[in-house]
Amino acid sequence: MxxxxxxxxxxxxxxxxxxxxxxxxxxxxxxxxxxxxxxxxxxxxxxxxxxxxxxxxxxxxxxxxxxxxxxxxxxxxxxxxxxxxxxxxxxxxxxxxxxxxxxxxxxxxxxxQPSGVLIQQLQQWTALLTSSTAERLSDLTDTLAQDEEKFWDTFFILISHGQIEDACIILRRHPHWPREDFTLMAKILESIPVMGDSAQIPLQFLEQWKVWQDTVKQVAAEARFGLDTPFHSACLLLTGNAAEFERKKHIFDSWFHFAIAKAAYAQPLVGVSDLAKLADQTLSSSGFISSDPLSQLVLALFKLDxxxxxxxxxxxxxxxxxxxxxxxxxxxxxxxxxxxxxxxxxxxxxxxxxxxxxxxxQRSLWETALLYLSNCQCCKQNKAILTEALISLYCPTQQKALKVVAIAEKLGLPEAAASIYRMQSMKWIKEGKLDTALTWAIRSRNSPLVSRVSELILAEFLETGRIRSEDQLKSLGQEMLVSERLSFLAKYSEFHRVRESDPQQACDLLLFLVDSQWSPGFFLSQLLRDAVELLERDETRVKNVAHLQRLMSCLQRVLKERPAEVKKPVLDRLNFAASKKMAQSLLGLMQTTNQHLLF
The missing domain is CATH 1.20.120 (Four Helix Bundle (Hemerythrin (Met), subunit A))
Structure with a gap:
């Protein structure tokens, strides 16, 4: 910023x-x-x-x-x-x-706040900026005998803050209480008019205030407290005497404390619109500076800037x-x-x-961050911002990734959800967990990514003889259509499951896989080996010669399109097994025909 x-x-x-x-x-x-x-x-x-x-x-x-x-x-x-x-x-x-x-x-x-109430609120505000009243009052008991000046400065500060009750409390703690001048000062303080609420008529309050201040002025004029005593100074402060405020300027820790205290007794009905002028007058005449951040912020608020x-x-x-x-x-x-x-x-x-x-x-605060981003109008109008924010999140676990995806979907950001799916799939590919990678790839509906993971699983099968995610592949529905490679993987997994228990179904599946052209090039030799093994088994019966013809036709096409991917020994075995099964099939067909002719 x-x-x-x-x-x-x-x-x-x-x-x-x-x-x-x-x-x-x-x-x-x-x-x-x-x-x-x-x-x-x-x-x-x-x-x-x-x-x-x-x-x-x-x-x-x-x-x-x-x-x-x-x-x-x-x-x-x-x-x-x-x-x-x-x-x-x-x-x-x-x-x-x-x-x-x-x-x-x-x-x-x-x-x-309305006039009258405003100055009271400002006095309370300045009081909160200084040390608490409880701390001041507890300190006074121990330090009064050694520091009389501190006692009276605290007394004046309490008056400036409008903390009249606390000012009376410390008077009663003074060793000279209840001397006559102390009790008189307490009575003056306790009789200060207070603007009760905004419903009170300002003119009525101002009349009460004038009567009270006239009384205080008379006490000061008659020198009932003497001419150079703390109580005489207090009376002058209570009447808003500008000269006395200047003399006591050292007790104020800021220009706004001084301005508010002075206004509280000189113009108690000051309004918000009057504060700018009050600030300018104080800063130009009192010698205060306003260079610190708090003073600058307060000045801007006083001026409503x-x-x-x-x-x-x-x-x-x-x-x-x-x-x-x-x-x-x-x-x-x-x-x-x-x-x-x-x-x-x-x-x-x-x-x-x-x-x-x-x-x-901060990784642990990502949900809170999204709360604020989703409430930005520009983010609502330009969803790319929110999408980018979601994608940038660190998701160390699948649970967090799913949580982020749920938020993306709730915010109507399918692109973000798809990107998170893709990133999770790539992450699990790098960690070698291809079954998990396939799950996330399928969720992403990204055909190239699904094909890539499917090929990795097929390549792993060539090395280990085991297919990952067999249960997942078995339960695929319409998701199988995301990628031809995924369809091939699912069908080959099915072939792998039934090749021992149901040779005929396995034969049909294998023929479909060869004919579909969905196989990656590196896997064609495996399909042909599977065909050889299946055809070489005595229990395998080819009921339809057309199936074998289609198999050989597919083989010829593979040889023409990918000659380097089919090894000659496999080709020779396949030709021999196919010829043998074709001969058996033709012989069976002839025997069936002869039987029909005899009868």
Whole structure:
């Protein structure tokens, strides 16, 4: 994806080239090389779990469920899976960043929050980016006596995050509690108006907010906490005092933490459309920089510049998981057109394919890879892509090969199924298991391949005197018609079975085989030897002289067409045996005629 052009136009796609070259190139942009490295169990579970969510999402779309409810629900399932992965200490720390950015995207894009509720959600979001409250509170008990400054910085951070209850908790843990100034500060914090839900009237909330802030301003103006105390600073922060926020800038770890905290108390009804201006003001006046990936992604979301946001996602070391799943949600959102993303469909396809290809390089994840490929519109329209992907799969066992074939047939890809059959047949030919090779060749319905395997079995018979796959050949039905060589092999196998028990049937079969011209050239001498052995047996009776005439006629034709393939000793024996049987047949015919004349 690093080769993606600036306008996000999807590059040409090839399964073969991507597996040979593209995956290696992707590894340079993605620290986890799924080709060379064995992925850990948490990551494997994450991939499987999110693939299940992806499959369920597609099924729900087909059922025409309400997308405005469905997409936020699915988004939270993806984020929950990321949280589990991050808790497992997997080898992909980048997903901590992804989880944070995804959460922000939910708040601003996937399920935009209304004014009042928005700032609360953003405060909670910034709180999740820092160490947990439980860790902070447990640390404070041990370090308070040695580090008073750390205590008050933590107190201010909790206020900036809107974690008022936790701020009151640490006040009560201070050794000076319940001194009057501590209890007054707790009362101020506990009386902060909260926008309950989207149904609350914003103007009503704003009126309550103004009354509360006026009270706090009065407390600060009267210097009831003094003029240079932590509580006085807290009052100034609670009233959105710009100068005080600048003085306390050191407690904020990022420009967006600073911007959100300041807006929470200066303009609590800030809307999504106001965030771009808020970001610009913060970055231009506060001295913060936004060069790290998280800051850049947050800035793009604040400005609702999804074009830039998606371009940056392409550079993450997450093997394209985020782009594939997040953009899939956005593409199916009813509000996507409002964001004016150039070539969004092509980009969506590219993310899905890149993610699928990387999964395809990991042998155990091939089914998951096919799930994503089969949901690419270009793959549905151009089935050659899916066909090539299926053919490229490694199938070490017949069970896996049959499973891949079943998927190919389910996807309506008969060419892929036939190719897998052919490859399996060639594999078993190389391993010398001709009976198995014949089974796969017949399934492929590929006449040249079936003929080749049949000839190999016949050649092996000349060396060993044993025919492989006799049971299989015995049960052939219409499949026998796939190849003349297969028909010959099946009939010769039948001849081989009955030559001792039923010489007459064997004679008829042999005559048919010689007359059919289905035999490979190297096997004609064997047919003639079989004919000699059969005719030399006393119990063999040729009831019809025409049969012998046809046999000799076939012999003459073989001599004419393939003179080098019939040896003279065999020819002499055959002529003698045929002449003898013909004489016996004529003698029998004369005796029968005389008997009829006598009576």
């Amino acid at each position: 690093s080769a993606m052009s600036t306008n996000l136009k999807a590059p040409p796609f090839s399964i073969t080239s991507s597996l040979a070259l593209g995956v290696a190139a992707g590894a340079s942009a993605n620290h986890v090389n799924l080709v060379g490295d064995r992925i850990d169990v948490p990551l494997r579970c994450f991939i499987a779990h999110t693939a299940g969510v992806f499959r369920a999402f597609k099924a729900s779309l087909q059922e025409k469920q309400d997308r405005r409810r469905l997409i936020p629900k699915v988004s939270k399932l993806y984020r929950s899976a990321m949280a589990q992965l991050n808790e497992s200490n997997s080898q992909l720390p980048v997903f901590r960043l992804v989880e944070s950015v995804w959460h922000l995207c939910e708040i601003l894009v996937i399920e935009p 999804l074009q830039s946001f998606l371009r940056q996602l392409a550079d993450l070391d997450d093997f394209w998981w985020t782009g594939a799943h997040l953009l899939d949600l956005l593409v199916n959102s009813a509000d996507l057109q409002t964001y004016n993303i150039v070539n969004v469909e092509a980009l969506h396809e590219q993310f899905l394919k890149d993610y699928a290809l990387l999964l395809l390089s």
